[in-house]
Amino acid sequence: MQNFRFTALSETLDRQVVQVDYPSEKISDFYGSMVFNHDVMREYLTKEAYKSLQSAIESGTKIDRRVADQVASSMKAWAMKHGATHYTHWFHPLTGTTAEKHDSFVSPTPNGKGIEEFSGSSLIQQEPDASSFPSGGIRNTFEARGYTAWDPTSPAFIMEHTLCIPTIFVSYTGESLDYKTPLLKSIEAIDKAAVKVCQLFDKNITKVYPTLGWEQEYFLVDSALFAARPDLVLSGRTVFGHSSAKDQQLHDHYFGTIHSRARAFMRDLEIEAHKLGIPLKTRHNEVAPSQFECAPVYEEVNVAVDHNQLLMHLLDKVSRKHHFKILLHEKPYEGVNGSGKHNNWSLATNTDENLLAPGKTPAENLRFATILVNILKALHTYEELVRGSIASASNDLRLGGNEAPPAIISAFIGEQLTKTLDEIESLPSPDGLGHGSGKGAHINIPKIPEILLDNTDRNRTSPFAFTGNKFEFRAVGSTANSAKPMTVLNTIVAEQLTLFYEEVKMLLEAKMRKEDAIFKVVKQYILDSKAIRFEGNSYSDEWKAEAARRGLSNHANTPDAIKAYISEKAVALFEKQNVLSKRELHARYEIKLDKYVRKIQIESRLIGDLSVNHIIPTAIKYQNTLIENARGLKDVLDSKTYVKLSRNQIQTIKEISEHVSEIRQFVEEMTEERKIANKIENEADKANAYCYSVKPYFDKIRYHVDKLELLVDDQLWPLVKYRELLFIK
Numbered sequence: 001m002q003n004f005r006f007t008a009l010s011e012t013l014d015r016q017v018v019q020v021d022y023p024s025e026k027i028s029d030f031y032g033s034m035v036f037n038h039d040v041m042r043e044y045l046t047k048e049a050y051k052s053l054q055s056a057i058e059s060g061t062k063i064d065r066r067v068a069d070q071v072a073s074s075m076k077a078w079a080m081k082h083g084a085t086h087y088t089h090w091f092h093p094l095t096g097t098t099a100e101k102h103d104s105f106v107s108p109t110p111n112g113k114g115i116e117e118f119s120g121s122s123l124i125q126q127e128p129d130a131s132s133f134p135s136g137g138i139r140n141t142f143e144a145r146g147y148t149a150w151d152p153t154s155p156a157f158i159m160e161h162t163l164c165i166p167t168i169f170v171s172y173t174g175e176s177l178d179y180k181t182p183l184l185k186s187i188e189a190i191d192k193a194a195v196k197v198c199q200l201f202d203k204n205i206t207k208v209y210p211t212l213g214w215e216q217e218y219f220l221v222d223s224a225l226f227a228a229r230p231d232l233v234l235s236g237r238t239v240f241g242h243s244s245a246k247d248q249q250l251h252d253h254y255f256g257t258i259h260s261r262a263r264a265f266m267r268d269l270e271i272e273a274h275k276l277g278i279p280l281k282t283r284h285n286e287v288a289p290s291q292f293e294c295a296p297v298y299e300e301v302n303v304a305v306d307h308n309q310l311l312m313h314l315l316d317k318v319s320r321k322h323h324f325k326i327l328l329h330e331k332p333y334e335g336v337n338g339s340g341k342h343n344n345w346s347l348a349t350n351t352d353e354n355l356l357a358p359g360k361t362p363a364e365n366l367r368f369a370t371i372l373v374n375i376l377k378a379l380h381t382y383e384e385l386v387r388g389s390i391a392s393a394s395n396d397l398r399l400g401g402n403e404a405p406p407a408i409i410s411a412f413i414g415e416q417l418t419k420t421l422d423e424i425e426s427l428p429s430p431d432g433l434g435h436g437s438g439k440g441a442h443i444n445i446p447k448i449p450e451i452l453l454d455n456t457d458r459n460r461t462s463p464f465a466f467t468g469n470k471f472e473f474r475a476v477g478s479t480a481n482s483a484k485p486m487t488v489l490n491t492i493v494a495e496q497l498t499l500f501y502e503e504v505k506m507l508l509e510a511k512m513r514k515e516d517a518i519f520k521v522v523k524q525y526i527l528d529s530k531a532i533r534f535e536g537n538s539y540s541d542e543w544k545a546e547a548a549r550r551g552l553s554n555h556a557n558t559p560d561a562i563k564a565y566i567s568e569k570a571v572a573l574f575e576k577q578n579v580l581s582k583r584e585l586h587a588r589y590e591i592k593l594d595k596y597v598r599k600i601q602i603e604s605r606l607i608g609d610l611s612v613n614h615i616i617p618t619a620i621k622y623q624n625t626l627i628e629n630a631r632g633l634k635d636v637l638d639s640k641t642y643v644k645l646s647r648n649q650i651q652t653i654k655e656i657s658e659h660v661s662e663i664r665q666f667v668e669e670m671t672e673e674r675k676i677a678n679k680i681e682n683e684a685d686k687a688n689a690y691c692y693s694v695k696p697y698f699d700k701i702r703y704h705v706d707k708l709e710l711l712v713d714d715q716l717w718p719l720v721k722y723r724e725l726l727f728i729k
């Protein structure tokens, strides 16, 4: 029998650093060269078309047909100059990946020749035969009509000789079938709500937009080793594998020297990313062996989300060239750190200010405190929804691990800000505030700027931490489409700011001084949202108990976490803010349940197959060797010596039998549970069955398989071991 593990291992021994033809120019010379950006627009478009497109990008005005034709023709000319032969509408269906269907520019002419064409209508709208994308019942396969529509706020780009046009994807009846549509609507919602609030402070602010800087963590594994692990291939994670004697305990990988093979890969990746205008800035080794991170400079959230989706694609593509496989899964290996995608989020204005940067004047600081406190209040009110926005079968394996934030949402703001909020809270009733020295000076907020930025303590255990001038949402999983958590965050903050404005307005109508009115509501919000703030160790058990006392939710599993999407509270929120309708929310909920079921089903089958076809036969084979050997000993030794010397051997034979029999038993029981679950019609009940009746077998089976790994002859063991997977040779 061929042992694929050894074939794979020997293949990796000869690995060299892949030599790439790196461009000779400096980065700034090719940066953004594959993007239909402002410079290209100015060069290729008429003045009129350029103006019209700019206004569509900045203020969402409609582009008329004639201009669309002009833009399309310019895009075609530019794309063809860069070797593009095809175009595609590029979108984010609810599968979680991105989708594209390529069409050639070329059309036949009557005289038997061809001509390159790309019209405004092809740019604006397409109707992909998209019947197999999940729609949660919104669109039946027999009325497959869904269409993609151009999103001019995210620039078109060229990838693999194809002009890619970022689009939204909606059903014929207008319901969203993707992640981008609600994201764009949430951006609009927060703009509207935040501008109103900002105008209480500064009339020059006419536009507010969310910014996102993501940090993407991932693992690299040699492609040969990857191919020899069916579980990595099918589920993206190892379902078995005893921990390696050494993994991350020496912390020698974190920020260490990057392995030359990994470095070559990263350089190649960055070149590809920079050509596409993805502003990658940082790269470093992460905590676990073979774990890495890259992060760009932050951007407007819609573009940042598109860039992250693109980057995940590039990671996969470029890694193959370097004989690596990228593992984006949140927990590819048990016992070492998993991967997240920290979402650094803030709000920026047309006046080039960051609303989460503490200001220099008292008025600016009151504004800062207002925004901060509204975010905390929103988080407190909708913590369950925020948890739901990052729920997935794979992130469940990471959240609450020793290194990852728990499934409890809380916010960390650091000592200085806590003090400031405490001070505001302890000030006498706002009625007394009118006696202060005017303009909010009495609020003590002027103290913030000097200390804050240098002083934000880093609480690495918090799922949602204020880090000086932005919030870092750390519970987001590495595979996630950031549009999901960003949509929720934008929407809940939009709602909160809307309410805030209404409350302040009422006080103003009652003739209260503006600063006092704002202060009064801010103070109330500080009191209301106190329970969401936690400065301690979020990994600790004490916090779990404390959070429960505070009434915060703790949903460890996706089927429970995503219920928040269909709660009355969520429906009211999303409908009021015009981001998602009840029908869309229910559809999304169904899709999430279905995805969860399928993921657990795949892993369960995989665990069954590997146990029965790989592990048990190998264990028995080794056991037979031991039995033969024991028999042989019996023949050559006198019976007293035999009894004495064979004791350990017999014990091992017994242990192997016990593990094998437990594995068999559990696999059988798990299969039975799966059969029961599969018959359940209601999708929520089915997901629960998979979660609470099927999944618990995973660890039980794994325990015995991992024990066998330690007992069985290394030469026979079929699966590449952790010590081999985790370290790049």
Ligand code: ADP
Residues within 6 Å of the ligand: 211, 212, 213, 214, 215, 295, 296, 297, 298, 299, 344, 345, 346, 347, 354, 467, 469, 470, 472
């Ligand atoms: P770290 O959190 O690892 O210390 P930084 O704080 O420097 O790293 O930045 C992490 C990410 O936060 C980067 O992608 C950065 O661009 C982003 N970031 C910085 N400022 C903002 C902002 N105002 N809005 C959104 N993201 C931001």
Ligand code: MG
Residues within 6 Å of the ligand: 215, 342, 472
């Ligand atoms: Mg960070």
